[in-house]
Amino acid sequence: MKRFIPIILFFIFIQTSYAKEYAYHDPSAIIVSSGKQHQLDIAALDEIINDLSYHAKNYPPKFDSENDKQRATNDVKKLSAILQILLNSPKPEPALLKRSGLVNSIGHNLDISGAAKLADKDFSKLLALEPNNAEGHYLYGIFLAGAKQATKALPHLKKAVALGYTDAYFSLGMVYLTQGNIKQALTNLKTYKDHRPDDKNTDKIITAIEEGKFKINAN
Template identity: 30%
Template sequence: MNKSVSAKLVSSALLVSLVATGCESLPVPGIGSSSSSTAVVDNTDTAAAIEADTTGGKVFKVKYDSNELKNDPLVNSVDITATNLPGIPTPNVAVSDVNYIPTVLIPKTRNNPDEQLDVSLLDDFINEISPNARHYPPNFNSKSDQYYAKEKLKELEKWLRPFAEDENASYEVLLRAAKLNGMGRNLDLGSNFAVRGSTFIAKAIDRQPNSAEANFIYGMMLSEGGGFKEGKKYLMKAASQSYKEAEQSLAQADLLNDNRPAALSRLKSLQQKHPNDATIAKQIEIVEAGKYYIWDLPTAK
């Protein structure tokens, strides 16, 4: 008995799956480019469903009876997840040193503290790469580490930017956006990162004028970008609140402004307050060696 079946276009995903399972194709007489072509198929096997690819002029069976599949290699394949293969060792997998990232929620806007944003992964990333990219020049163990940091930073900055550009953005959002864009500038991701970084941190200071961290970040951005005089004002405000890194950035500004004695004096004075800080000791060595970037430190491997 013959049955007339309307031919229709098979999706590319279905065609790929059919080819992968050894699906047989049958010639369709008279089928051209028109999608309204009709194929006549022998329907003796009532369990078989027929589909047609009108562009290729072929009919594909997408169901088979058990006799047709008994010799199919995919049907009779071995599940290697449940069976050991002869001569092939079975890998053992174990998970250790599991770390949990603490949940961090911050207000999205300054006028609605109840509307919060989860920045747990963002803060974890910032904490991870800040030692390598917070200051110029960036310092990573390898090019692959630096590439990873760049790509992830671009994605996170793109995600956070709309919240920071809101006219009512909270201090917490603006501070994080400034950190990301500042590090993006140091990683040479483009001038847009420098502009956005300065814009966001200026707005953060407008929200909290006495914030030691915000004043430090703004002063650091300005001084490391060549604005020593303007940057010093913000760094001094942060340093007056015992913000140690602001003192180090002031030394860096002195050094880049060709005032090596002032930079060395500042670092040695800071070392007396923090005698166990190995970073300060290394920075003193850098200045005494005649170099100019106190943050160009060897990273731990």
């Protein structure tokens, strides 16, 4: 899938210096074995996912070095392989589908072949099982938006908002902006600000839009 990168000129809301390096993880450690029993360590899994999300939940990924990016790419590949095995069941666990979808959407941002198809499959299965999973709709929506599928992304982001997932207002605003719908973009970004008044980055984006100092680049 191709990506759509909204670029706001005049104000740069993607940080150019990063607060932390990507940590060293052992994806195999998420499986804890005791004799013949094997269990998934959700806390260990989430620790890795949170670190990956900080660096590559959105495109383009942000890493201090190419080495960090390569380690993250390898971790995503290993995590995805483990999770796909665990999800190979007639009744996959929704919480695991959500995590796998996020891992594979991050893989898409890291240009891992096949990651987009896996993310799409995971999120689709999740929402088939739990149609009112607010975070699932949000994560699927931002994945679709980043994969240049804004039309498909909008219903999921709207559903996330309707279910009370307020962070989706920001993503809705940015998707509308890529479509040239300035009115809806500002409405949603300002609503997001009502819920996140300390987000100064959004203030800059709103000001840039209102002053006409922005440009959308689909490359």
